[in-house]
Amino acid sequence: IVNQTLTVSLTTHNDDAEAFIISEALHSYFHLDDITHATVKGLENISYIDQLDHNTIKSSSHPLTIHKEVDRAYINTNNKLTLTDRNKTVTMISRGSSSTVVWNPWIEKSGQMSDFHTDGYKKMLCIETANVYDNLISIDPQKSHTMEVQIITTL
Numbered sequence: 001i002v003n004q005t006l007t008v009s010l011t012t013h014n015d016d017a018e019a020f021i022i023s024e025a026l027h028s029y030f031h032l033d034d035i036t037h038a039t040v041k042g043l044e045n046i047s048y049i050d051q052l053d054h055n056t057i058k059s060s061s062h063p064l065t066i067h068k069e070v071d072r073a074y075i076n077t078n079n080k081l082t083l084t085d086r087n088k089t090v091t092m093i094s095r096g097s098s099s100t101v102v103w104n105p106w107i108e109k110s111g112q113m114s115d116f117h118t119d120g121y122k123k124m125l126c127i128e129t130a131n132v133y134d135n136l137i138s139i140d141p142q143k144s145h146t147m148e149v150q151i152i153t154t155l
Contacts, residue, residue: 004155009148014139021138025101025130026149033086035104035122040064042081043100048074049133066125069106075099075134083127089154092127096147098135101128 008026032038041063050056051071077100083090094100103126105113110121129149131137137145 004153005150007148007150009146011144011146012137012139013144014141017141019138019140021136022145023130023132023136024147025099025128025132026147027126027128028092028149028151029124029126030083030085030090032123032125035066035125037086038066038125039084040081040102040125040127041084042078043074043102046074046077048072064102066104069109070102070104072102073099073130073132074102075132081127083125087155091152091154092129093150093152094129094148096145097129097131097149099130099132101130101132102126103128 008028010024010026012022012024014020043060043064045059045061047057047059049072050058051073052069076098077094079094079097081092081100083092104121104124105116106121110116111118129147131147139145
């Protein structure tokens, strides 16, 4: 078993005299063998905004599997998620983040994207460490906020 680790962080500093509010996301795109064999654990029983269903709030008690277009913003998420595919496991550990966005364009939308292969949806999943919707961040003057994700891939 081989582990590979990547840590990415984003720091926003407020140089202004007044506080401001930000939303933020680190867009992590994962290459998969086959999207229909991928599972995301750690989002069970967490409310999400289904951006494909008029921003309806939903939740599921099951690990996430992808069998159609998905565009979800999970609110108040855990700091650890696990993506499993046929040949690898990816663990994401976040800090300074309270949201997770999951996206896959599926068949129709991927065919309309000029920078995306027609069947590219079969081989990818985007999981974003984020602060969105109810989890926006307020940064006081002369203060900073750092959001970080550690991605550990086990082959």
